[in-house]
Amino acid sequence: MLRYPPPGNGVVGNNGLDDPRGMLGGGGPVGGRGCVHLCALHGPSHGLVVEPAEARPVLVHLGENGAHHPDEQLPAGEHLHHTAAALELAVGALLHVVGAQPHVVLIGEVHVGQRIRLGLLKHLGGLRAEALYPADRQLVLIFKAAYPISSTVGIMQIERSQMLLPSNGALCLWEGASMSRRKATIRFTLFYSLFIALALVPNTAYAGEGELGPAESVTIQEETALTPGEGATIPASNQTAREKSMTNVTDDPSEATGTSASEMEEVLATPVEDAATTAATQLPEPTTETQTVSTPSVQYAAHVSDQGWEPDLSKDGATVGTTGKARAIEALKISLANADGGIRYRAHCTNVGWQDWVADGAVAGTTGMSYSMQAIQIELTGNIASSYDVYYRIHAQNFGWLGWAKNGKIAGTTGWDYRAEAVEILLVKHGDKAPSSDKDAYIPSYYQTSITQEGESTVVRVRPDSLNLLRTDGVATDMRVTATMAYGDTVTRKVSGSTSLATINANGMALNVETYGPFTATIEYLKDGRVVGTDTREFGVTASEYNLAPLSASFPVVLYSISYWDYTTSATGTAAPSIVMLDRPSAFNWNALPSGMYAMPFMTEDAVKVSSDYSAFASYVKELKRLKPDSKFNLFINDITCSLIHSIIYANQIPQDNYKIYLLSDGTATYNFMNEAFNAEGVDPAAKEAQFEQSWLAAKEYAYKNGQASSDYGWHAHWDSMYAVLKCEPNTEWWMTRANLFQSADGNAFANAIATDPAVKKKNVASMLTALQQRGDATVAAFKALYNFNDGYFTAAEAEGKKPMVLLGTYVNLEQSFEDYAKLTMTYYGDEYAYYYKGHPNTPTGLWPSKQDQLSSLGITDIDSSVAAELILFFNPEVALSGYGSSTYNSATGDAGCGVFNMTKAAALSPSSTVDYSIMDWFASSISSSSDTAIQALCPKGDTCYLVEFSDMILKSADYDIAVFSGNTSTLTYYKKLADGTYRLIRTKTNGSTLMTSAHVSSTGWISSVKEGKTAGTTEKSQALEAFKVDMAALPYSGTVQYQAHCANLGWQGWKNEGEVAGTVGESRQIEAIQMRLTNELAEHYDIYYRAHVQNEGWLEWTKNGEIAGTTGFGRRVEAIEVKLIEKGEAAPGSTARASVIGLPNATAHVSSIGWQTTVHGATFAGTTGQALGIEALKLSVAGAPFDGGITYRSHVADQGWEKTWTSNGYKTGTTGKARHIEALEVKLTGELAEHYDVVYRVHVSNIGWMPWVRNGEAAGTTGRGLPIEAIEMRLESK
8 A cells, every 4th residue: 555654743763753844744745945855654564655556656675785684783883875986876886767656676776767866874874866757756765774874864864955855855764664763773684765755846947967768668557546444456467476576555664564562673673584474474465456468588597606596586677696795696597587589698797708609598607617708699589579678787896786788788897807797687678768878888808809800801800808998098009910820730821910909990900811711810909019918818700601612633623713803792792702622733823822822721821832631621610600601602623523412512411502613624534534434345324324323312311410521522532423413412413524525425415414414514614715805904914913924935036936836745654655745745746836845734844854954955935734725725825735644625616726646537537536636737647567568668767756747737738647756866757658558758858957057156166066947147236247058858858058247347258068168267357248149949949047146236137049138238146046947938037127237329429519429339428427527429339249230319409309200220329610509319229139129227417416217209308498417327228
């Protein structure tokens, strides 16, 4: 029953005295002028004040710090909040809103938003509030005291100005039980409650820090003013069981409990626990019928150190645990009542850290281990989470009550090793205000650090959780972070960063860890360069989707690398990082991985460049899944290593919908293994495939169940299960270039099923590379950098005007007769090509010194074996291919195919061949005793010979059918097969040893002879060629080679025959030009080409058959020559644009004030410079030219213009004796000389200087400006 304060002039306290000054008087409705009422309210437990209906009360229970039960004694001198020196607390540290009726709250100090300041007067002290409360309700404070009561109660002072009460406010104090002064003074054994009713005037302004929740959430739905002795019924919708026990309260304790006064004395003498229990159990049931509406409720219990589990569940904001007793909460159990949903929670404990989440009454924390709980997280689950928030707060050692946290956020402390001593939990309907401030709900240690990932990048943000404290308290000034990743005992990645705490932004320091996976960070806090604190954090860098590429061989790496940019974005639009490891790691430049590609980080950066570890790769994927269980994985692997799926996907128990498989063709091996399995005699391909699938699925089930791959599904096992993967894994693609190369023993029905399967994706490297180029230069550059592709491989060939040809090797130890096959290729194609060797990736040339020596002796340049031949073809489309059998030819165009080593034409073009050799020019195989006898007869006795068979395309236009190559003489002989089965010789070709050139060089003498096409002499040494000779091997034609030299101060010496010396020896006389020619049948079948390397000119272009190579008339030495024999009709070995420069014409100038000068030749100019003397007349001639013909010319004369007729061959142009200078000149050649040479000339003009070179009749000089020509320089250049 709700009661007004009792009537009377004074209120009798437990000392039985009236208030002598009327200060404590009361009675009737509260409304006195700021009066203070001290009234006795009879009843065993609680009193309640109700104001008139227009005032709506908010009921708050105020518990004293340190007192958990009514019989606990407050330590002498202990204040209400002993850790706060100023005794200033948030009202949240003292108040708890409980709705329309007060719940029993055991020693709670719960935030509700306002602040109150408590001081002490002797033990109890005075009370003053410094806040304006909401104007539309009453605030009822229930203060539970648990210590001896003395007369100090009677002298409590309340200062009106400090209370900020309205004029009609009143403060009422009731004592909870009537008893003798002696008993009350000695010991107060029942609840002692002080009720403070603050009646607030409507519309009073609110000035507090926070605001109580909406009135509707705590309003008594119906209030009735009662006269003494009358009762009022609380609406059932707002009543709890505890509220029902308090509905009827009378003035007489015996009336309320049904006991006599003596029995009440007995009760008062009973120990508190018993008394409280008795009081609770003896309360009468309400006399008025009520109706109940279910309201969600949270209930919980704590396990307290040295005490164990609390006997009863607390609920809805009640305090569990203790305060002021240095006892830790060690465990919690939390559950919901009347709720459509559940609750889950976890604890942070000493020596444990954060535990896993538990739910709905399960134990969070520990028991029996003396581990204190330090922090909690709580959140609702199910439908209730959409309509309610869960709030909770912790009373922490040395901090006291912290702010409220909600919905999964952390409450408490971490890093301080401070125990949680008490906890309160409360459900609040959505939209209602928080019970108090959430400020400082969680207090991490000074050095506790948070690490968060920026989106799905490899950048993380490192932020001190107590950044402001670190700054304001001056604890540290700098932060240093070291993040490491480890596999086993090996640290595989390590990155570091540091920053000043003064400049770090709110998001923390950005640190790029440069890859994905699990990391451990060590955070050091420094001051004055000294570490003052550290923190260690484990974190993961994750993505929603990954591309996994543990690849081996060359071709799969090519397919993946070209396609890489097609898979850098996930299905959801986020970046999909690619994790790469290669069984042949030299294929990549690991220092130039493109953006988004990462070396597998469970290997060190050095190790991954030279080796692979598939076990580490599988473990790494396991960690990625642990860090983000819903991540998706795209696995790119060699098709023949398909068993890796078991260790990487199945054993890591990745869900079926979260992975996709890409099988990449291994090239020839793919077809060989499949055909071996399904095309063997007597095999039923369909039945065998069914067995493979059954075995695969059984092993898959085992891996998922046991978390490890079946022992017989290791790396490189079940190579023949490639198609089984496609059938067992619906989300799989199989990439290959030529699906038509499969064969099966059922008439290729099974093979055709594979070829036409929609999951088999036809890939053409050339098309893929073209698509790559369409992405732009930046992507192509990144691709080239990834493959460490050397675009300069073929620059030497380009400089020499040759096309590059790559000879494809196989395993070095398996290369049969490589040297002979290489000589055959060079003989067939000659010097039109520069030759290169590309070995097999498994036997890099760099590891085989003997191979390097062999290539050097043959003049063949080695290419990095790890570079895929397909890439060479793509980036250098002009490259031609010859060599041993290789799947590379499947990616080549028709123009690239040349010769195949160690293979007959029939074998190469067989339908069973897994490589398309139809693009090749010829096929070479050794001639042995098993060869056709007619073919054997074509091999010279004692020689090692090879049969060369030609493609049908070549044979259509050829006058031969076969060729035989002698490895001993490097001679290729062509034959036509006759009707009788014999062969007729058509022609013979050598590999360049037909002509051998020897050179005699100044300061050195004779040097070694070189084969045709090679350099005789020196370059870049400034040494003159003084003599040379040419030797020719026997050819099936009559004739010989002749040559002559133009020597300094001697001119042309005369023609020499094969083997004779041209030039001089012992005279230090340089050769300046040469000529060569063939005679008789040789001249009919061959051209002889040659070129000269000339001082100040370098290599001049090629010329042939008697024309001049070099210079004359300039005094420039020839330093080296090259000679080559070319079959008639074949192309020149290089450009023929400028093979010689001849010091003609001869020029004589008539200069003003000087007259006629001495005749000069092409080495110098005629006329003068720097003297302002113009040329007035000029004579030109070509005496000594190597061909018939002449020179013609005319001039533009001052005051006269162009001469009307041309002058020729030594006659004068211009005037003499008239002081008229020449202003411009035109010159050209005639006859055979004009067919072979250009005349090139330039003039020096007054006030201008030397003007540009012109040729063949073009005007040199100026007209109409009156500027005389002062000098002229001329020469002949071969066309």
